[in-house]
Amino acid sequence: xxxxxxxxxxxxxxxxxxxxxxxxxxxxxxxxxxxxxxxxxxxxxxxxxxxxxxxxxxxxxxxxxxxxxxxxxxxxxxxxxxxxxxxxxxxxxxxxxxxxxxxxxxxxxxxxxxxxxxxxxxxxxxxxxxxxxxxxxxxxxxxxxxxxxxxxxxxxxxxxxxxxxxxxxxxxxxxxxxxxxxxxxxxxxxxxxxxxxxxxxxxxxxxxxxxxxxxxxxxxxxxxxxxxxxxxxxxxxxxxxxxxxxxxxxxxxxxxxxxxxxxxxxxxxxxxxxxxxxxxxxxxxxxxxxxxxxxxxxxxxxxxxxxxxxxxxxxxxxxxxxxxxxxxxxxx
Amino acid sequence: xxxxxxxxxxxxxxxxxxxxxxxxxxxxxxxxxxxxxxxxxxxxxxxxxxxxxxxxxxxxxxxxxxxxxxxxxxxxxxxxxxxxxxxxxxxxxxxxxxxxxxxxxxxxxxxxxxxxxxxxxxxxxxxxxxxxxxxxxxxxxxxxxxxxxxxxxxxxxxxxxxxxxxxxxxxxxxxxxxxxxxx
Numbered sequence: 001x002x003x004x005x006x007x008x009x010x011x012x013x014x015x016x017x018x019x020x021x022x023x024x025x026x027x028x029x030x031x032x033x034x035x036x037x038x039x040x041x042x043x044x045x046x047x048x049x050x051x052x053x054x055x056x057x058x059x060x061x062x063x064x065x066x067x068x069x070x071x072x073x074x075x076x077x078x079x080x081x082x083x084x085x086x087x088x089x090x091x092x093x094x095x096x097x098x099x100x101x102x103x104x105x106x107x108x109x110x111x112x113x114x115x116x117x118x119x120x121x122x123x124x125x126x127x128x129x130x131x132x133x134x135x136x137x138x139x140x141x142x143x144x145x146x147x148x149x150x151x152x153x154x155x156x157x158x159x160x161x162x163x164x165x166x167x168x169x170x171x172x173x174x175x176x177x178x179x180x181x182x183x184x185x186x187x188x189x190x191x192x193x194x195x196x197x198x199x200x201x202x203x204x205x206x207x208x209x210x211x212x213x214x215x216x217x218x219x220x221x222x223x224x225x226x227x228x229x230x231x232x233x234x235x236x237x238x239x240x241x242x243x244x245x246x247x248x249x250x251x252x253x254x255x256x257x258x259x260x261x262x263x264x265x266x267x268x269x270x271x272x273x274x275x276x277x278x279x280x281x282x283x284x285x286x287x288x289x290x291x292x293x294x295x296x297x298x299x300x301x302x303x304x305x306x307x308x309x310x311x312x313x314x315x316x317x318x319x320x321x322x323x324x325x326x327x328x329x330x331x332x
Numbered sequence: 333x334x335x336x337x338x339x340x341x342x343x344x345x346x347x348x349x350x351x352x353x354x355x356x357x358x359x360x361x362x363x364x365x366x367x368x369x370x371x372x373x374x375x376x377x378x379x380x381x382x383x384x385x386x387x388x389x390x391x392x393x394x395x396x397x398x399x400x401x402x403x404x405x406x407x408x409x410x411x412x413x414x415x416x417x418x419x420x421x422x423x424x425x426x427x428x429x430x431x432x433x434x435x436x437x438x439x440x441x442x443x444x445x446x447x448x449x450x451x452x453x454x455x456x457x458x459x460x461x462x463x464x465x466x467x468x469x470x471x472x473x474x475x476x477x478x479x480x481x482x483x484x485x486x487x488x489x490x491x492x493x494x495x496x497x498x499x500x501x502x503x504x505x506x507x508x509x510x511x512x513x514x515x
Contacts, residue, residue, distance in 0.1 A: 175370065182447075190450060191358070194454070291428065294422070
């Protein structure tokens with residue numbers, strides 16, 4: 001019987017959140033890592049050694065959530081970094097990413113820590129409280145809010161005017177919340193990414209590197225055959241998982257592809273083909289998590305990760321060619 | 333000295349170019365996307381998540397519903413990544429195929445419905461913005477992206493049925509083809 005010790009994990013340079021204290025129990029005795037297409041992160045050894053937890057490779061297999069004491073991810077700031085905090089499972093992100101992505105609201109200090117390196121991990125001396133067990137999700141404030149207005153509506157003696165008022169109020173509140181979420185999305189995910197890719201494009205175009213770069217990419221991006229080859233290469237099983245995280249590479253290529261179209265180096269009639277070719281490998285990094293969302297069993301995840309990568313590879317050329325056929329007559 | 337001045341202005345020029353690109357995106361893309369996001373968020377909140385679960389249960393019976401209708405409806409209503417969770421209504425064998433299709437649906441509809449996957453939308457917007465800068469309308473591109481997506485994503489989902497069967501044999505396991513009744 002293994003002995004479980006509490007470990008303390010602090011944020012690394014540029015990181016966010018924490019410190020977390022992780023204590024394995026007989027039931028919660030696994031540390032799952034979903035990093036680099038199945039490559040174990042550097043910090044895993046130290047965590048296993050100190051805590052006594054059993055490592056599980058999330059790309060190869062999965063295990064029931066109630067056995068997971070800790071999840072290690074390498075998310076660039078889109079999805080994974082919020083998924084496990086949302087389920088209140090303590091999460092280490094080895095990338096220094098803070099509150100980001102569509103699930104940013106769930107990324108809070110007591111369940112999430114990022115930018116973690118070996119030196120940030122130590123045995124807990126008992127000073128920090130043990131991280132909350134993920135059994136109970138915190139009560140949602142929004143729900144209570146709704147209940148109050150619903151109670152008012154159900155209280156019987158509400159006259160017609162009050163009913164109309166409440167109905168209108170609910171619609172207005174819904175739209176207001178929708179607007180708040182939309183602005184958050186822009187601030188949390190859209191603007192940072194635009195700034196990042198803009199700076200890259202600035203460097204590419206401003207240094208004269210751009211001309212050399214377009215000449216280099218021209219044979220690949222500038223014609224259908226090149227795009228077809230690009231699509232097939234990007235979807236090679238294994239490589240596809242490495243290229244996936246946050247669709248960062250696809251988004252950079254999309255930005256560059258668009259800038260090249262605007263500059264007249266690439267014909268706009270290739271835009272649709274480009275859209276499909278640059279993204280053949282979509283979501284190959286996300287398969288275990290996505291299947292987990294679908295409540296798949298362990299064997300299904302083991303089979304599914306390989307199967308989806310194969311099918312991406314097999315169908316990539318079909319997708320690019322379909323896009324080519326359906327581009328006929330567009331921006332001709 | 334002359335060299336230093338030249339170097340400094342070239343250095344600043346890089347960031348000015350980047351800034352121009354950024355301003356172009358912010359003023360050209362953000363306002364429309366923001367309005368669309370507000371509307372879509374509100375529609376989804378008013379319809380509610382529960383209704384789509386009812387649809388999901390009906391959609392497991394044949395490939396066209398499984399890899400075309402359900403992934404699209406789920407992507408539209410739930411967005412990325414929760415659209416992938418609708419796979420839970422499938423028998424185990426079909427879950428990878430549903431994933432293959434639904435995850436693509438979280439991209440190919442981006443042109444017309446940016447609320448589905450705002451975090452990864454720059455793939456589409458980057459390219460579409462290039463087209464717009466030439467003075468062309470990006471709508472045909474958005475529409476064709478979605479329509480070709482219907483066909484291509486269905487093929488990708490359906491093809492995964494075969495690769496799953498292949499990998500099953502490789503790994504020597506057999507996944508359940510029927511939906512478990514217990515919950």
